[in-house]
Amino acid sequence: MKTLTDEKLTIVGAAGMIGSNMAQTAIMMGLTSNICLYDPYAPGLEGVAEELFHCGFEGVNITFTSDIKEALTGAKYIVNSGGAARKAGMTREDLLKGNAAIAEEFGKNVKAYCPDVKHIVVIFNPADITGLITLLYSGLKPSQVTTLAALDSTRLRSELAKHFGVSMDVVENCRTYGGHGEQMAVYASTAKVEGKPLADMIGTDALTKDQWAEIQTKVTKGGANIIALRGRSSFQSPSYVSIEMIAAAMGGKPFRWPAGAYVSNGKFDHIMMAWETSITKDGVALKEVKGTPEEEAALEKSYEHLCALRDEVIAMGVLPPISEWHALNPNIK
Numbered sequence: 392m393k394t395l396t397d398e399k400l401t402i403v404g405a406a407g408m409i410g411s412n413m414a415q416t417a418i419m420m421g422l423t424s425n426i427c428l429y430d431p432y433a434p435g436l437e438g439v440a441e442e443l444f445h446c447g448f449e450g451v452n453i454t455f456t457s458d459i460k461e462a463l464t465g466a467k468y469i470v471n472s473g474g475a476a477r478k479a480g481m482t483r484e485d486l487l488k489g490n491a492a493i494a495e496e497f498g499k500n501v502k503a504y505c506p507d508v509k510h511i512v513v514i515f516n517p518a519d520i521t522g523l524i525t526l527l528y529s530g531l532k533p534s535q536v537t538t539l540a541a542l543d544s545t546r547l548r549s550e551l552a553k554h555f556g557v558s559m560d561v562v563e564n565c566r567t568y569g570g571h572g573e574q575m576a577v578y579a580s581t582a583k584v585e586g587k588p589l590a591d592m593i594g595t596d597a598l599t600k601d602q603w604a605e606i607q608t609k610v611t612k613g614g615a616n617i618i619a620l621r622g623r624s625s626f627q628s629p630s631y632v633s634i635e636m637i638a639a640a641m642g643g644k645p646f647r648w649p650a651g652a653y654v655s656n657g658k659f660d661h662i663m664m665a666w667e668t669s670i671t672k673d674g675v676a677l678k679e680v681k682g683t684p685e686e687e688a689a690l691e692k693s694y695e696h697l698c699a700l701r702d703e704v705i706a707m708g709v710l711p712p713i714s715e716w717h718a719l720n721p722n723i724k
Protein backbone atom coordinates (compact mmCIF):
# COMPACT_ATOMS: atom_id res chain seq x y z
CA MET A 392 0.00 0.00 0.00
CA LYS A 393 1.25 3.50 -0.81
CA THR A 394 1.46 5.42 2.44
CA LEU A 395 1.41 9.21 2.90
CA THR A 396 4.97 9.08 4.16
CA ASP A 397 7.69 6.62 5.16
CA GLU A 398 8.83 8.84 8.01
CA LYS A 399 8.60 7.68 11.59
CA LEU A 400 5.35 8.28 13.47
CA THR A 401 5.61 7.72 17.21
CA ILE A 402 2.49 7.11 19.25
CA VAL A 403 3.00 8.03 22.90
CA GLY A 404 0.62 6.38 25.35
CA ALA A 405 0.20 3.46 22.95
CA ALA A 406 -0.78 0.94 25.63
CA GLY A 407 -3.84 3.05 26.44
CA MET A 408 -7.26 3.04 24.84
CA ILE A 409 -6.71 6.11 22.68
CA GLY A 410 -3.11 5.22 21.82
CA SER A 411 -3.87 1.65 20.74
CA ASN A 412 -6.82 2.81 18.63
CA MET A 413 -4.67 5.51 17.09
CA ALA A 414 -2.06 2.97 16.06
CA GLN A 415 -4.68 0.82 14.34
CA THR A 416 -6.35 3.82 12.70
CA ALA A 417 -3.04 5.21 11.43
CA ILE A 418 -2.18 1.88 9.83
CA MET A 419 -5.65 1.46 8.31
CA MET A 420 -5.59 4.99 6.91
CA GLY A 421 -2.19 4.36 5.30
CA LEU A 422 -0.31 7.14 7.07
CA THR A 423 3.17 5.68 7.19
CA SER A 424 5.15 2.50 6.79
CA ASN A 425 7.05 3.22 10.00
CA ILE A 426 5.15 3.29 13.31
CA CYS A 427 6.73 3.20 16.75
CA LEU A 428 4.64 2.61 19.85
CA TYR A 429 5.75 3.96 23.21
CA ASP A 430 4.30 3.53 26.69
CA PRO A 431 5.93 3.19 30.11
CA TYR A 432 3.57 0.28 30.85
CA ALA A 433 5.58 -2.43 29.08
CA PRO A 434 3.24 -5.47 29.33
CA GLY A 435 0.26 -3.47 28.03
CA LEU A 436 2.39 -2.06 25.26
CA GLU A 437 3.57 -5.50 24.17
CA GLY A 438 -0.05 -6.64 24.19
CA VAL A 439 -1.04 -3.81 21.86
CA ALA A 440 1.87 -4.57 19.52
CA GLU A 441 0.96 -8.28 19.49
CA GLU A 442 -2.65 -7.42 18.60
CA LEU A 443 -1.48 -5.25 15.73
CA PHE A 444 0.85 -8.00 14.48
CA HIS A 445 -2.11 -10.38 14.58
CA CYS A 446 -4.13 -8.06 12.33
CA GLY A 447 -1.84 -9.19 9.53
CA PHE A 448 -1.27 -5.73 8.08
CA GLU A 449 1.08 -5.44 5.14
CA GLY A 450 3.64 -2.80 4.28
CA VAL A 451 4.14 -1.44 7.77
CA ASN A 452 6.98 -1.84 10.22
CA ILE A 453 5.57 -1.71 13.75
CA THR A 454 8.06 -1.30 16.58
CA PHE A 455 7.45 -0.80 20.29
CA THR A 456 9.55 0.28 23.22
CA SER A 457 9.31 1.60 26.77
CA ASP A 458 12.54 3.52 26.27
CA ILE A 459 11.58 7.11 25.47
CA LYS A 460 14.94 7.87 23.84
CA GLU A 461 14.53 5.01 21.40
CA ALA A 462 10.89 5.94 20.78
CA LEU A 463 11.59 9.57 19.94
CA THR A 464 14.90 9.26 18.10
CA GLY A 465 14.21 9.92 14.42
CA ALA A 466 10.50 10.62 14.98
CA LYS A 467 9.12 13.11 12.47
CA TYR A 468 5.53 12.99 13.70
CA ILE A 469 4.17 12.32 17.19
CA VAL A 470 0.67 11.89 18.57
CA ASN A 471 0.59 11.83 22.34
CA SER A 472 -2.25 10.52 24.52
CA GLY A 473 0.10 9.39 27.27
CA GLY A 474 -1.30 10.72 30.49
CA ALA A 475 -3.82 9.97 33.16
CA ALA A 476 -7.55 10.28 32.65
CA ARG A 477 -9.59 11.66 35.55
CA LYS A 478 -10.82 8.95 37.88
CA ALA A 479 -13.32 8.94 40.72
CA GLY A 480 -12.05 10.85 43.73
CA MET A 481 -9.44 12.73 41.75
CA THR A 482 -9.69 16.48 41.70
CA ARG A 483 -9.16 18.49 38.53
CA GLU A 484 -6.09 19.92 40.21
CA ASP A 485 -4.65 16.45 40.80
CA LEU A 486 -5.03 15.66 37.13
CA LEU A 487 -3.63 19.01 36.11
CA LYS A 488 -0.58 18.59 38.33
CA GLY A 489 0.25 15.07 37.22
CA ASN A 490 -0.32 15.62 33.52
CA ALA A 491 1.42 19.01 33.52
CA ALA A 492 4.54 17.34 34.90
CA ILE A 493 4.27 14.59 32.24
CA ALA A 494 3.98 17.27 29.53
CA GLU A 495 7.07 19.06 30.82
CA GLU A 496 9.11 15.89 30.68
CA PHE A 497 7.76 15.06 27.22
CA GLY A 498 8.66 18.53 25.90
CA LYS A 499 12.20 18.19 27.26
CA ASN A 500 12.53 14.71 25.73
CA VAL A 501 11.43 16.04 22.33
CA LYS A 502 14.09 18.73 22.56
CA ALA A 503 16.72 16.17 23.53
CA TYR A 504 15.88 13.28 21.18
CA CYS A 505 13.90 14.59 18.19
CA PRO A 506 14.40 18.33 17.74
CA ASP A 507 13.76 17.76 13.99
CA VAL A 508 10.23 16.45 14.56
CA LYS A 509 7.82 18.07 12.12
CA HIS A 510 4.51 18.01 13.97
CA ILE A 511 3.09 16.92 17.32
CA VAL A 512 -0.57 16.44 18.26
CA VAL A 513 -1.20 16.47 22.02
CA ILE A 514 -4.32 14.80 23.36
CA PHE A 515 -3.94 14.14 27.08
CA ASN A 516 -5.97 16.43 29.31
CA PRO A 517 -6.26 19.25 29.99
CA ALA A 518 -5.03 19.33 26.39
CA ASP A 519 -4.97 23.12 26.08
CA ILE A 520 -2.48 23.19 28.95
CA THR A 521 -0.45 20.05 28.24
CA GLY A 522 -0.08 21.24 24.62
CA LEU A 523 1.13 24.64 25.76
CA ILE A 524 3.66 23.08 28.15
CA THR A 525 4.87 20.73 25.38
CA LEU A 526 5.33 23.67 23.01
CA LEU A 527 7.32 25.68 25.53
CA TYR A 528 9.67 22.91 26.67
CA SER A 529 10.20 21.33 23.25
CA GLY A 530 11.54 24.53 21.75
CA LEU A 531 9.40 23.92 18.64
CA LYS A 532 7.59 26.61 16.68
CA PRO A 533 3.92 27.31 17.47
CA SER A 534 3.07 25.98 13.99
CA GLN A 535 4.42 22.54 14.99
CA VAL A 536 2.21 21.73 17.97
CA THR A 537 -1.56 21.27 17.92
CA THR A 538 -4.00 19.80 20.39
CA LEU A 539 -7.13 17.76 19.92
CA ALA A 540 -10.00 20.18 20.46
CA ALA A 541 -12.31 19.11 17.65
CA LEU A 542 -14.61 16.74 19.47
CA ASP A 543 -16.74 19.57 20.76
CA SER A 544 -17.43 20.61 17.18
CA THR A 545 -18.16 17.06 16.04
CA ARG A 546 -20.48 16.69 19.04
CA LEU A 547 -22.35 19.86 18.05
CA ARG A 548 -22.88 18.39 14.58
CA SER A 549 -24.21 15.18 16.05
CA GLU A 550 -26.54 16.93 18.52
CA LEU A 551 -28.00 19.15 15.77
CA ALA A 552 -28.57 16.19 13.46
CA LYS A 553 -30.40 14.39 16.29
CA HIS A 554 -32.51 17.44 17.11
CA PHE A 555 -33.61 18.08 13.52
CA GLY A 556 -33.89 14.39 12.65
CA VAL A 557 -31.59 14.78 9.65
CA SER A 558 -28.40 13.14 8.43
CA MET A 559 -25.18 14.55 9.88
CA ASP A 560 -24.12 15.15 6.27
CA VAL A 561 -26.51 18.10 5.96
CA VAL A 562 -25.26 19.78 9.14
CA GLU A 563 -22.36 21.94 8.05
CA ASN A 564 -19.57 23.94 9.61
CA CYS A 565 -20.24 23.34 13.32
CA ARG A 566 -17.74 25.21 15.42
CA THR A 567 -16.68 25.58 19.03
CA TYR A 568 -13.70 27.71 19.99
CA GLY A 569 -11.70 28.47 23.11
CA GLY A 570 -11.10 25.94 25.85
CA HIS A 571 -11.65 22.22 25.47
CA GLY A 572 -13.09 22.04 29.00
CA GLU A 573 -16.66 22.74 29.93
CA GLN A 574 -16.01 26.48 29.49
CA MET A 575 -16.01 26.55 25.72
CA ALA A 576 -17.72 28.86 23.26
CA VAL A 577 -20.31 27.00 21.19
CA TYR A 578 -20.98 29.04 18.03
CA ALA A 579 -24.28 29.12 16.15
CA SER A 580 -23.42 31.68 13.50
CA THR A 581 -21.11 29.44 11.44
CA ALA A 582 -23.42 26.43 11.12
CA LYS A 583 -26.04 25.52 8.54
CA VAL A 584 -28.65 22.79 8.63
CA GLU A 585 -29.93 21.66 5.23
CA GLY A 586 -28.49 24.85 3.80
CA LYS A 587 -30.31 27.13 6.27
CA PRO A 588 -28.30 29.23 8.75
CA LEU A 589 -28.68 27.77 12.23
CA ALA A 590 -28.77 31.26 13.74
CA ASP A 591 -31.99 32.05 11.83
CA MET A 592 -33.71 29.04 13.38
CA ILE A 593 -32.85 29.76 17.01
CA GLY A 594 -35.88 31.26 18.76
CA THR A 595 -38.35 29.72 16.30
CA ASP A 596 -40.50 26.63 16.78
CA ALA A 597 -37.86 24.61 14.96
CA LEU A 598 -35.31 25.33 17.70
CA THR A 599 -36.40 27.34 20.72
CA LYS A 600 -33.88 29.29 22.74
CA ASP A 601 -34.21 26.75 25.54
CA GLN A 602 -33.58 23.85 23.17
CA TRP A 603 -30.47 25.60 21.81
CA ALA A 604 -29.21 26.18 25.37
CA GLU A 605 -29.79 22.47 26.05
CA ILE A 606 -27.81 21.49 22.94
CA GLN A 607 -24.95 23.76 24.00
CA THR A 608 -24.87 22.06 27.39
CA LYS A 609 -24.89 18.61 25.77
CA VAL A 610 -21.92 19.67 23.66
CA THR A 611 -19.89 20.98 26.58
CA LYS A 612 -20.71 17.87 28.60
CA GLY A 613 -20.36 15.44 25.69
CA GLY A 614 -17.27 13.80 27.16
CA ALA A 615 -18.92 13.32 30.56
CA ASN A 616 -21.89 11.70 28.82
CA ILE A 617 -19.64 9.07 27.24
CA ILE A 618 -18.21 8.30 30.70
CA ALA A 619 -21.76 7.92 32.02
CA LEU A 620 -22.77 5.62 29.16
CA ARG A 621 -19.63 3.51 28.86
CA GLY A 622 -18.07 3.74 32.28
CA ARG A 623 -14.84 5.12 30.84
CA SER A 624 -13.69 8.16 28.94
CA SER A 625 -14.11 8.34 25.19
CA PHE A 626 -11.46 6.79 22.98
CA GLN A 627 -12.87 6.02 19.52
CA SER A 628 -13.53 9.59 18.46
CA PRO A 629 -10.35 11.09 19.97
CA SER A 630 -8.27 8.42 18.24
CA TYR A 631 -9.82 8.88 14.83
CA VAL A 632 -9.84 12.67 14.83
CA SER A 633 -6.24 12.97 16.11
CA ILE A 634 -5.05 10.69 13.34
CA GLU A 635 -6.89 12.91 10.84
CA MET A 636 -4.91 15.84 12.30
CA ILE A 637 -1.50 14.22 11.94
CA ALA A 638 -2.46 12.96 8.46
CA ALA A 639 -3.12 16.57 7.43
CA ALA A 640 0.31 17.54 8.81
CA MET A 641 1.82 14.77 6.66
CA GLY A 642 0.26 16.36 3.58
CA GLY A 643 -2.93 14.29 3.56
CA LYS A 644 -6.53 15.45 3.40
CA PRO A 645 -7.21 18.91 4.90
CA PHE A 646 -8.37 18.78 8.51
CA ARG A 647 -12.00 19.91 8.69
CA TRP A 648 -12.41 21.01 12.29
CA PRO A 649 -11.00 23.59 14.68
CA ALA A 650 -7.68 22.59 16.25
CA GLY A 651 -6.05 23.64 19.49
CA ALA A 652 -3.24 26.01 18.50
CA TYR A 653 -1.02 28.64 20.07
CA VAL A 654 -2.79 31.97 19.89
CA SER A 655 -1.14 35.28 20.70
CA ASN A 656 -2.78 38.01 18.67
CA GLY A 657 -3.13 40.98 20.97
CA LYS A 658 -6.63 40.05 22.04
CA PHE A 659 -5.95 36.48 23.17
CA ASP A 660 -2.36 36.10 24.33
CA HIS A 661 0.07 33.33 25.30
CA ILE A 662 -2.53 30.63 25.20
CA MET A 663 -3.35 27.40 23.43
CA MET A 664 -7.01 27.05 22.47
CA ALA A 665 -9.44 25.79 19.86
CA TRP A 666 -9.24 28.07 16.85
CA GLU A 667 -10.05 28.13 13.16
CA THR A 668 -6.92 26.80 11.48
CA SER A 669 -5.54 24.94 8.54
CA ILE A 670 -3.11 22.07 9.06
CA THR A 671 -0.77 21.30 6.17
CA LYS A 672 2.78 20.05 5.62
CA ASP A 673 3.88 23.51 6.78
CA GLY A 674 2.13 23.02 10.11
CA VAL A 675 -0.82 24.82 11.62
CA ALA A 676 -1.83 28.30 10.46
CA LEU A 677 -4.40 30.43 12.22
CA LYS A 678 -7.38 31.83 10.36
CA GLU A 679 -9.94 34.40 11.39
CA VAL A 680 -12.58 33.62 14.01
CA LYS A 681 -15.70 35.73 13.66
CA GLY A 682 -18.87 35.57 15.69
CA THR A 683 -21.77 37.60 16.99
CA PRO A 684 -21.06 39.90 19.96
CA GLU A 685 -22.65 37.24 22.20
CA GLU A 686 -20.38 34.50 20.81
CA GLU A 687 -17.33 36.69 21.11
CA ALA A 688 -18.21 37.37 24.75
CA ALA A 689 -18.45 33.61 25.35
CA LEU A 690 -15.04 33.15 23.71
CA GLU A 691 -13.54 35.81 25.94
CA LYS A 692 -14.99 34.04 28.99
CA SER A 693 -13.51 30.76 27.85
CA TYR A 694 -10.16 32.47 27.28
CA GLU A 695 -10.23 33.93 30.79
CA HIS A 696 -10.88 30.48 32.19
CA LEU A 697 -7.89 29.11 30.26
CA CYS A 698 -5.69 31.96 31.48
CA ALA A 699 -6.63 31.05 35.05
CA LEU A 700 -5.64 27.41 34.41
CA ARG A 701 -2.37 28.51 32.79
CA ASP A 702 -1.64 30.79 35.73
CA GLU A 703 -2.28 27.87 38.10
CA VAL A 704 0.44 25.93 36.26
CA ILE A 705 2.76 28.92 36.53
CA ALA A 706 2.02 29.10 40.27
CA MET A 707 2.82 25.36 40.56
CA GLY A 708 6.23 26.12 39.09
CA VAL A 709 5.77 23.86 36.05
CA LEU A 710 5.77 26.85 33.71
CA PRO A 711 7.87 29.96 34.26
CA PRO A 712 6.22 33.39 34.23
CA ILE A 713 5.23 34.56 30.72
CA SER A 714 8.05 37.11 30.74
CA GLU A 715 10.52 34.18 30.70
CA TRP A 716 8.87 32.13 27.95
CA HIS A 717 11.00 33.61 25.17
CA ALA A 718 14.16 32.57 27.00
CA LEU A 719 12.77 29.02 27.39
CA ASN A 720 11.67 28.81 23.75
CA PRO A 721 13.01 31.50 21.41
CA ASN A 722 10.18 30.73 18.96
CA ILE A 723 7.74 32.26 21.45
CA LYS A 724 7.64 36.01 21.08
Ligand SMILES: NC(=O)c1ccc[n+]([C@@H]2O[C@H](COP(=O)([O-])OP(=O)(O)OC[C@H]3O[C@@H](n4cnc5c(N)ncnc54)[C@H](O)[C@@H]3O)[C@@H](O)[C@H]2O)c1
Binds near residue numbers: 431474493
Ligand atom coordinates in the same frame (compact mmCIF):
# COMPACT_ATOMS: atom_id res chain seq x y z
N1 LIG B 1 -8.41 15.98 23.99
C1 LIG B 1 -9.48 15.20 23.97
O1 LIG B 1 -10.46 15.48 23.27
C2 LIG B 1 -9.53 13.95 24.80
C3 LIG B 1 -10.60 13.06 24.66
C4 LIG B 1 -10.61 11.90 25.43
C5 LIG B 1 -9.57 11.65 26.33
N2 LIG B 1 -8.54 12.54 26.44
C6 LIG B 1 -7.41 12.30 27.36
O2 LIG B 1 -6.48 11.42 26.74
C7 LIG B 1 -5.69 10.80 27.75
C8 LIG B 1 -5.57 9.31 27.47
O3 LIG B 1 -6.83 8.67 27.54
P1 LIG B 1 -6.98 7.09 27.42
O4 LIG B 1 -8.42 6.78 27.46
O5 LIG B 1 -6.15 6.57 26.31
O6 LIG B 1 -6.32 6.66 28.81
P2 LIG B 1 -5.64 5.26 29.20
O7 LIG B 1 -5.50 5.28 30.67
O8 LIG B 1 -6.34 4.13 28.53
O9 LIG B 1 -4.18 5.37 28.54
C9 LIG B 1 -3.21 6.28 28.95
C10 LIG B 1 -1.85 5.64 28.71
O10 LIG B 1 -0.85 6.63 29.03
C11 LIG B 1 0.24 5.93 29.60
N3 LIG B 1 1.09 6.86 30.35
C12 LIG B 1 1.07 7.15 31.67
N4 LIG B 1 2.07 7.99 31.97
C13 LIG B 1 2.72 8.25 30.82
C14 LIG B 1 3.85 9.03 30.49
N5 LIG B 1 4.51 9.72 31.42
N6 LIG B 1 4.27 9.05 29.21
C15 LIG B 1 3.61 8.36 28.26
N7 LIG B 1 2.55 7.57 28.52
C16 LIG B 1 2.11 7.53 29.79
C17 LIG B 1 -0.40 4.87 30.46
O11 LIG B 1 0.52 3.82 30.75
C18 LIG B 1 -1.56 4.43 29.59
O12 LIG B 1 -1.21 3.32 28.78
C19 LIG B 1 -6.36 11.18 29.08
O13 LIG B 1 -5.64 12.26 29.66
C20 LIG B 1 -7.74 11.63 28.67
O14 LIG B 1 -8.28 12.54 29.61
C21 LIG B 1 -8.51 13.67 25.69
